[in-house]
Amino acid sequence: MTENSILTQIPILNRLFRFQWEPSSHRHVLLYPEGMVQLNESAGAILTHVDGERSIAQIIEALQAQFPEADDSLIQDVIDFFTEAHHELHWIEFT
Amino acid sequence: MNCIGSNLPEGVGQPLWLLAELTYRCPLQCPYCSNPLNYDLNKTELSTEQWIETFRQARKMGAAQLGFSGGEPLLRDDLEQLIKAARELGFYTNLITSGMGLTLERMQAFKEAGLDHIQVSFQASDAEMNDYLSGNKRSFQEKLEVARTVKKLGYPMVFNCVIHRENIDQIDKIIELSLALESDYVELATSQYYGWALKNRDHLLPSKAQLVAAEATTNRYREQIKGKSRTKLIFVVPDYYEERPKGCMNGWGNLFLTITPDGTALPCHSARELPIQFPKVTEESIESIWYRSTGFNHFRGYGWMKEPCRSCDEKEKDFGGCRCQAFMLTGDASNADPVCAKSPHHHLITEARDNADLAQPAQGSMIYRNRKNSQQLSQTQAADLIPAQQVEME
Numbered sequence: 181m182t183e184n185s186i187l188t189q190i191p192i193l194n195r196l197f198r199f200q201w202e203p204s205s206h207r208h209v210l211l212y213p214e215g216m217v218q219l220n221e222s223a224g225a226i227l228t229h230v231d232g233e234r235s236i237a238q239i240i241e242a243l244q245a246q247f248p249e250a251d252d253s254l255i256q257d258v259i260d261f262f263t264e265a266h267h268e269l270h271w272i273e274f275t
Numbered sequence: 276m277n278c279i280g281s282n283l284p285e286g287v288g289q290p291l292w293l294l295a296e297l298t299y300r301c302p303l304q305c306p307y308c309s310n311p312l313n314y315d316l317n318k319t320e321l322s323t324e325q326w327i328e329t330f331r332q333a334r335k336m337g338a339a340q341l342g343f344s345g346g347e348p349l350l351r352d353d354l355e356q357l358i359k360a361a362r363e364l365g366f367y368t369n370l371i372t373s374g375m376g377l378t379l380e381r382m383q384a385f386k387e388a389g390l391d392h393i394q395v396s397f398q399a400s401d402a403e404m405n406d407y408l409s410g411n412k413r414s415f416q417e418k419l420e421v422a423r424t425v426k427k428l429g430y431p432m433v434f435n436c437v438i439h440r441e442n443i444d445q446i447d448k449i450i451e452l453s454l455a456l457e458s459d460y461v462e463l464a465t466s467q468y469y470g471w472a473l474k475n476r477d478h479l480l481p482s483k484a485q486l487v488a489a490e491a492t493t494n495r496y497r498e499q500i501k502g503k504s505r506t507k508l509i510f511v512v513p514d515y516y517e518e519r520p521k522g523c524m525n526g527w528g529n530l531f532l533t534i535t536p537d538g539t540a541l542p543c544h545s546a547r548e549l550p551i552q553f554p555k556v557t558e559e560s561i562e563s564i565w566y567r568s569t570g571f572n573h574f575r576g577y578g579w580m581k582e583p584c585r586s587c588d589e590k591e592k593d594f595g596g597c598r599c600q601a602f603m604l605t606g607d608a609s610n611a612d613p614v615c616a617k618s619p620h621h622h623l624i625t626e627a628r629d630n631a632d633l634a635q636p637a638q639g640s641m642i643y644r645n646r647k648n649s650q651q652l653s654q655t656q657a658a659d660l661i662p663a664q665q666v667e668m669e
Contacts (some may be wrong), residue, residue, distance in 0.1 A: 196431045198367055211339060211367035270505065
């Protein structure tokens with residue numbers, strides 16, 4: 181998949197996973213049958229914008245607005261995250 | 276590190292995983308049941324309100340996964356209420372069930388209450404073997420129906436089958452059944468030898484050759500479904516065929532909290548068989564139980580260890596293995612888990628392996644998990660520990 185085509189994809193969370201904020205450990209987690217992934221800050225920030233409606237390009241825009249101090253590497257980081265989350269980890273599906 | 280209190284023991288993790296054994300009642304009689312042998316002595320069950328209060332306290336301390344287990348949790352009429360309360364507290368809710376008696380209506384009610392996932396246990400891939408192992412004549416058809424409905428309602432489904440000597444050679448059929456049911460996860464877990472399974476060990480422990488063949492079959496199916504199916508096949512090897520013990524429960528009182536039907540809090544679901552007093556949620560807060568009780572601090576850290584664990588450079592990896600296994604096989608819970616090749620009791624494991632190579636390794640018939648056997652075993656349990664102590668003195 182080329183970078184341009186991935187930007188137009190609309191990610192949605194795989195139905196096996198639930199994404200939520202854990203107040204006692206101050207981080208986002210992905211919960212699934214009998215298991216849990218404790219997410220780092222950037223994965224948590226990205227997944228917050230996954231709603232099954234916004235494309236990856238729109239999510240990048242939202243993150244740039246949210247973190248104005250971030251440089252251009254943010255774009256590649258988000259693409260890499262979705263590529264891995266879709267192909268390898270199966271957290272994400274594309275609608 | 277966390278904000279629960281100021282005088283907490285160093286390095287103690289949060290109880291992320293809460294297992295709620297709602298009841299010891301069960302329609303099945305599986306001979307490898309993880310409930311204590313003497314389960315029938317204790318028929319007290321927490322009330323709805325007591326369970327919900329337990330969930331609330333555990334959630335506050337960081338618990339995120341909640342397993343409804345038993346016995347058979349469906350036998351609690353308030354299960355819908357418990358699911359709803361747990362879900363509202365933010366738990367990921369898992370129903371771990373035999374599926375017996377589970378109707379479409381009830382599954383829909385669970386869905387409305389917010390249940391996240393259902394794990395259905397199978398005993399084998401065909402009616403005859405399944406019903407023989409579960410001690411119930413109509414269990415297989417019911418389970419099939421339940422598994423199909425679980426999928427129809429859009430739940431993630433975990434297909435669980437305990438693997439042992441009597442069904443391991445059918446593992447291909449078991450996997451095929453799990454794939455036909457479109458399971459999301461397939462747990463092929465070889466039985467762990469505590470309680471009932473230890474009593475029936477000679478009947479249950481597969482031979483090395485059986486194990487090697489079953490693993491190869493599982494790998495073959497993994498290759499076959501690659502790219503075609505998202506089903507994840509998980510094969511859990513029995514620790515009896517390892518040379519190092521498992522890092523049991525990720526460390527004592529470190530991650531896992533079991534609450535038994537009467538509210539006794541345990542660091543793992545077998546710990547009730549240890550000669551240690553464990554606190555009850557009806558008498559103490561979970562915070563106090565987790566951080567300050569003698570039971571939960573008993574095997575934390577490394578100070579309790581004896582040789583060869585004490586000076587072992589792998590102790591931080593496996594914590595000396597399983598305390599319950601050490602106790603049940605050697606009579607002393609502070610000993611190294613005999614699975615470890617460095618343990619002076621390791622011969623207990625190799626002898627069991629050698630025995631499993633025999634054509635007829637077991638004497639007598641399997642002891643099913645039921646009330647009559649539980650009552651009988653409760654009386655003889657103390658006497659059963661004597662052979663283990665003799666081993667120590669030799």
